[in-house]
Amino acid sequence: MKRKILLATAAATAIGGAAFAASHGMMSNKLVLVSWGGAYQNSQVKAYAEPYKAMHPKVEIIWDESSAEAVAKLRAMNEAGNITWDVVDVVASDAIRLCDEGLAMEIDHDKMLAPAPDGTPASEDFGELIVSECFIPQIVYSTTFGYRTDVAEWGGKEPDDVCDVFDLETFPGKRSLEKRPINNLEWALYCDGVAKEDIYDVLETEEGQARAFAKLDTIKDQVIWWSAGADTPQLLADGEVVIGSTYNGRLFDLIVNQKQPVKMLWDMQVFDLDGWIIPNGLPEDRLARALDFVYFATDTQRLADQAKYISYGPARKSSAPLVPDHMKPHMPTDPENAKNTLLYNYEWWADYRDDLDAKFQAWLAK
Template sequence: MKKLLALSTALTVVGYTAHADVVVMSWGGAYGEAQTEAHVKPWSAASGINATMVDSDNPAPAVKAMVEAGNVTVDVASLEYADAIRLCDEGMLEPIDISVLPAGADGTPAADDFLAGAVTDCAVSTDIWSNVFAYDSTKYTAETAPKTAADFFDLEKFPGKRGLKKGAKAVLEFALMADGVPAAEVYSVLNTPEGVDRAFAKLDTIKSDVVWWEAGAQAPQLLADGEVAMTTAYNGRIFAAAINEGKPFEIVWDAQVYENEMYAIPKGAPNKDAALEFIKYATSTEGLRAQAQHISYGPARKSALKEELVFKDGKTVMAPHLPTAPENMGNALETSSDFWVDHDAELNERFQAWLAQ
C-alpha cells in the first residue's frame, strides 16, 4: 500500500514548477520535527519533489498576512481547527474536496474513515492534540502530586509559580473547569457575560504567580528550569521532553482541552497542486500512523487506529499517551471551533486588557 501511495503521489502532481520547493509551515519543536520525519521527508523522497519545513509560533497570522498582501510563500500550513474554519470563511484558504483524499488502508472511503469533523471545507486533520498541565514528579510523591485542574489553582496546597499560555483560548475553558464547571457545560457558561467574568475571576486567584508562555517549547523549558511548579502545555511537548530527554514530567489529563490540528493550503499558494498531493499523502492511513510514531498526538482516521502504535524508540506503546485514550477522556473538553470563530477577537481583547491591569 505504501509503495502504491508513493507511486500515485509521484505520478499525479500536475501543474508543478520543477525548480520550486513545496514549503510547509508548522509549529517547530517536537511537533515540527514529527511532521518533517513522518511527512515532509518521505513525501519528498516518494514524489521526487523537494519539500522544506519552516517554523512559526502560530502559522495562522502569517497565512492571513501573506494572503492579504498577495505574497504567499508557503504551500501548506498547519493550523488550529478554529483558525482553519475562520480563514476558510474569509477566503484565505483553498478548498479541499474530501472525495479526492485517499481511502483508508482497509479500503474505507475517506468520508467514512476520518473521525467526525476531521475534514472541513478547506482543511484536513493531521492529528488530535491537547492542552494539558504537567508537573515535575521529583517534586512530589504519588500521594501529594496534583491530580485535578482545581489543584493547579490551589496555591496554598501546591505553592509555586504556574505556567500558562498567553491567550484566551483553552485558558478560559481550563479556568472554568477548575472552578467546577462540567466539561459539557463549559461553552454554554462561557457564552454569557457572567461566565466570562467567572473565568477571569478564577484566573485572578493565581495571576500574580503566573509565568506566561507563548511558544510551545517554552512550557517544558519553564518546568525543566524550575521556574514553575506546574504548567499548561501541549501534551506532545511534555511527552517529547519525558521520552526523548528523560525529563521527570507527568501529565495531568483532568480538564484537558483537545482539538484537531489541520493541514491547509493558503489561497494563492505557489505550488497548489503539489501541496494537495502532499496533504493527500500526509493524511493517508500510513501518513497519520507515521506521525503518531513520532509524537503523542492521535491519528484522525479510524483505519490508523486499528493496529497498535509504537513510538519511534520501538518500545513505547503510544495508546496511553494519546489525548483520545479512554482513560484520559474522563473530564475532557473538545474545543468548540464555532465558539472561537465567533468570539476569538473579543475575548483576546479582553484577555490583553486583563493582563495589563
C-alpha cells in the same frame, strides 16, 4: 447554497489546474510547510517530509514555525497579494476562521486525498473530524498539564485534579499557561464551580467572562505565559515552573525521551484537532506540489507513522490499528487518560476568538 456552489466550483477548478500542472511536469520544486516547531514538527519531518523528500529528491522543503500566528500572517499576506506559504498546519478553529474569510482553499476530500486501504473514501475515514470545508485533519491531541515530581514544598503530594492548578496553598510555585484565552477561560470557570456541560453557555455572557478572568486573577502573579509549545517543557525541565499547560505530545517527549522528573495531569485535558490547510490563490505549480504532498502525508500509513514519534492520535479511523502498541497508553484518547475530558468547541471559538483575544490582552496588561 450559493456559497457551497461557488466553493465546489473553486475546488473543481483547483483540482483541474493542479492536475494539469502535475501532468505537464509543472510542479514546483520548492515546498514551504508551516508548523509549530519542537517535537511535533519533528514528528512531521520524520513521518511525512523525509519519506516524501526521498521520493522527490529535487524538492526543497522549507519549514516555517509560525502556525501560532497563521491567521494574522495569512491575512497580511492576502492583503499584500503575496502568499509565501504552501501548506499550513493549524488548529481546527483557525481553519474555520481562515475558511470563512476565504483565505484557505476548499478541499474535496475524496478527490484530493487518498482513500483508506480498503477503499473507504477519505471523507468517511476522517468522519466528523472534518470540521471545515477547508480542513484536512491530521491528529487528535490535547492540551493538558505536566508537573514536577520533586517539589519539596508539596510534602510528597501530587496534583490529581485540574483545579489544583489554582491551589497555591497546597501546591505553591510558578505555573505556566498559554498566552491566549482558549482553555484558560474554560479551566477557570470549571474550577469556579461551573458544570462542564455549561461552560460555553456561561462564557458567552459578559458575567461569565468576568467570572473566568476573576478566577485567573487568583494565580496571575504566579504565572509565566507561554506562546510556543516548547516553552512549558523547557520551563519544567529548568525548574522555573512546577506545573504548566502544553500539548500532551510535548510532555510525552519531556517525560519519555528526556526522562525529566515530570508527570502528566490528564484531568480535564482539552481535546483538539490539528490539520493542514492550503492557502487560497497559489500559482498552479505550487498548488500542484501542495496537493501532491498532502495526498501523501495524510494517507493511512503516514498518519499512523507520525504516532511512532509523538503521542497524538491519528485522525483517520484506518490508522488507529497501525499505531505501535507501546504508544497507545500515552495517547490522550486512551480510556485511562480520558476519564474526564473537555471537548473543545471549535465553532464557538471561531465566533468569539477575536473579541476574547482583545479582552485577554487587555486583562494581561492590567
